[in-house]
Amino acid sequence: MLNLFKRKPKIKSLLQALTSVASTRExxxxxxxIEDWRDLIVKVSEIKKITEEQCLEKIALKLKIPYSVSVPACDVEVIPDHLQLADFRRAGAIPFTVKGKMEGVVCIDPSAVAKLDQALLKLPLYASTWGAIEQALDKSEKVFLKSRPEHSEQKIAKPNPLEQASRDVVSMLINEVSSYGGEGVLLTFDSVKIKYEFNTAEQKHGDGSINARVSTHLLRYLKVIQSQAGQFVHQVSLDSGFRVIAEFLPGNLLQVRLSWQLPKASSKETLNSETAKFVTPQILIVEDNDTFAKVLERFFELKGLDSIRFHNGEEALDYLQSTTQRPSICICDLHMPRMNGVTFLQNVRMNPALADLPVIVLTSDDDNEVELEVLSVGAAAFVSKNEDPKVLLQHVENLTAEQKKRAIQ
Incomplete structure (x- = not known):
């Protein structure tokens, strides 16, 4: 029995506490x-037909620790050097920080915290739901990446790609549907795809589809949203949060209605006033792969960046040499028909009017010599397509921030 306990500490302790809520069979x-142990409280609450808060209260009483239904974002800087925010995420926990010090840990399961680092048990522990903890982790990560991007690998680490994809899908849906004046979308899941449908402000029908690979993680994220009963705030960006509601519909089809409220006008006014002196950056995308280009365009939309796309370097160069509105940044694929990325970059650098245009080169290659060649002809950055999209977005944000400073000065 002791060995079994050591092999499964996070589930065992949580199960012990949940015996005060549900029967062994339940x-x-x-x-x-469930596929993710962190969803256990949500699932038990559903089975018992009680709220997550009621379930949490009984768990906390059994564990003999206080609980909270709301969780603040943490100061990522105070996380010990041998740990990363991703470690806490996997453990279903988040540091509780006050004035630059770690004063406790908010968690689903204390034994998961013990497995993470026994020293953390010396701090006060607090119980909460995974929905509240995950929301606070997301906010903490966005704030840290905004202020200290150079330390992102050290403190943040890469999240599970499919977990991140589920959040990106919700952001994409909110952004796309809101651009047509809509405030909700119907999702229909099957084994091939996730279909989404919505009505525009003019009551016209719109639809699209999403790869079914993200179905499991997206459904889990929607369950988290549902459990918060209209109090869940999804951060599309650091400055833009939407209060979202997920409703799982009865019937033979697996359908979820997702709705949201737009950000407060006051928040938009503050953001606009801070950036009034700087024209919205435009990103020039040079990419022959339609699917990848659309992914880039949507990511930039979520960041409030306009983009224009061309299929190869020749088309893009013609545009740059003829337009009176020069883009802020160019993102160029390395391998393209008619004119590849290196030749395109060389032509850009030879044009005095374009010589200082920042160009980020994308490639699927993993070759140091290729990277050196690209950087030697004047690329601002060399980014692999296999990298987390946040890496590319961070380069873009850094470059636009530099341009913004120069524009204000």
Whole structure:
């Protein structure tokens, strides 16, 4: 029994606490129906037909620790050097920080914290739901990446790609549907794709589809949103949060209605006043792969950046030499028909009017010599397509921030 406990500390301790809420048979059913152990409280609450807060209160009483239904973002800087925010995320926990010091840990399961680092048990522990903790982790990460991008690998690390994709999908849906004046979307899941449908402000029908690979993680994220009963705030960006509601519809089809409220006008006014002196950056995308180009365009939309796209270097160069509105940054694929990325970059650098245009080169190659060649002809950055999209976005934000400073000065 002792060895079994050591192999499964995070589930074992949580199960012990949940025995005060549900029967053994109900717990077995809950475990069988989830893919992520952090969703166990949500599933037990569903089975018992009680709120997450009611379930959490009983768990906290059993664990003999206080609980909170709301969780503040943490100061990522105070995380010990041997740990990263991603480690806390995997453990279903977040540091509780006050004035630059770690004063406790908010968690789902104390034994998961113990597995992360026994020393953390010396700090006060607090119980909360995974939805509240995950929301605080996301906010903490965005704030840190905004202020200290150079330390992102040290303190943040890469999240599970599919977990991140589920958040990006929600951001994409909010951004796309809101651009047509809509405030909600109907999602229909099947084994091939996720179909989404919405009505525009003029009551016209719009639709699209999403790769089914993200279905499991997206459904889990939507369950988290549902559990917050209209109080969940999804951060599309650091400055833009939407209060979202997820409703799972009855019937034979797996359907979810997702709706949201637009950000407060006062927040938009503050953001606009701070950037009034700087024209919205435009990104020139030179990419022959339609799918990848659309992904880039949507990411930049979520960041409030306009973009224009060309299929190869020749078309893009013609545009640059004829337009009176020069883009802020160019993102160029390395391998393209008619004119590749290196030749395009060389032509840009030879033109006095374009010589200082920042160009980020994208490639699927993993070759140091290719990277050196690209950088030697004047690329601002060399980014692999296999990297987390945040790496590319961070380069873009850094370059636009520099341009913004120069424009204000």
């Amino acid at each position: 717990l077995e059913r809950a475990i069988a129906e």
